[in-house]
Amino acid sequence: AQKVTQAQTEISVVEKEDVTLDCVYETRDTTYYLFWYKQPPSGELVFLIRRNSFDEQNEISGRYSWNFQKSTSSFNFTITASQVVDSAVYFCALSETTSGTYKYIFGTGTRLKVLA
C-alpha cells in the first residue's frame, strides 16, 4: 500500500540555521508524483514543488532545495538560512497515476519552528 512517512513531528531551529525535513514514501508503482506543501498558521496549504518519479535531479528554488533519491525512496526538503517566516507545518504527499488513482497520500507533517 502507498504510504508517506514524515518521522520528524517537530523541529526547532534558530534563525539562519539550515534544516532538512525528511520524507520517505512507499509505493509499488513506477510512475508517481511527490509533492511538498507548506501550511502556515493561517491554515492554507501552499504548493511548493511537484516531482515525478522519472526525474531524480535535485531542485533548488532560492533558499529551498529538494533531494529526491529513488534508491532510498526519499524526497527530503532543505531550507537554507532559515527565517522566522518559514515557521509552518510542512506536508509531503504522494500521488500515483498508473493505477488511475488521483488521491494524495499525505504524510503526517513536520512542524518547523524557527526562533529569532
Added chain:
Amino acid sequence: DAMVIQNPRYQVTQFGKPVTLSCSQTLNHNVMYWYQQKSSQAPKLLFHYYDKDFNNEADTPDNFQSRRPNTSFCFLDIRSPGLGDAAMYLCATSREATGASGSTDTQYFGPGTRLTVL
C-alpha cells in the same frame, strides 16, 4: 490573481444544525476536492468532483454531502454536525485528476474554513 476562495473563514454552528461551507475558484479547473483536517493531523479527503461526476470516499460519513452547481463553485453540506465534526475544511482544485501530462494533477488549496460546533 487566479485563486481558490473559501467562505466563510470561520463558521460557528450548533450541534445538529445544518451548515454549508462554500468554495469558489477562478482557475477554471475540472476537479474540486473537499478535505477535513483536524488538529495536528494531515488533511483527509472527503470527496471530489471531476467536472459533474461526484466521487465519494468510502469512509466519508453520510452526514457530509456536496454540490457542484457549476465549474466555479462547490459546496460542502453537513446535515447534522456533531462535536466530532469540528475541524478545518479545505477546498482544493486541480486541472485534471491524474498526472498523465505536465503538472495537471497539482492541487491548489483555499485558505480553509474553520468550523466550530457548540
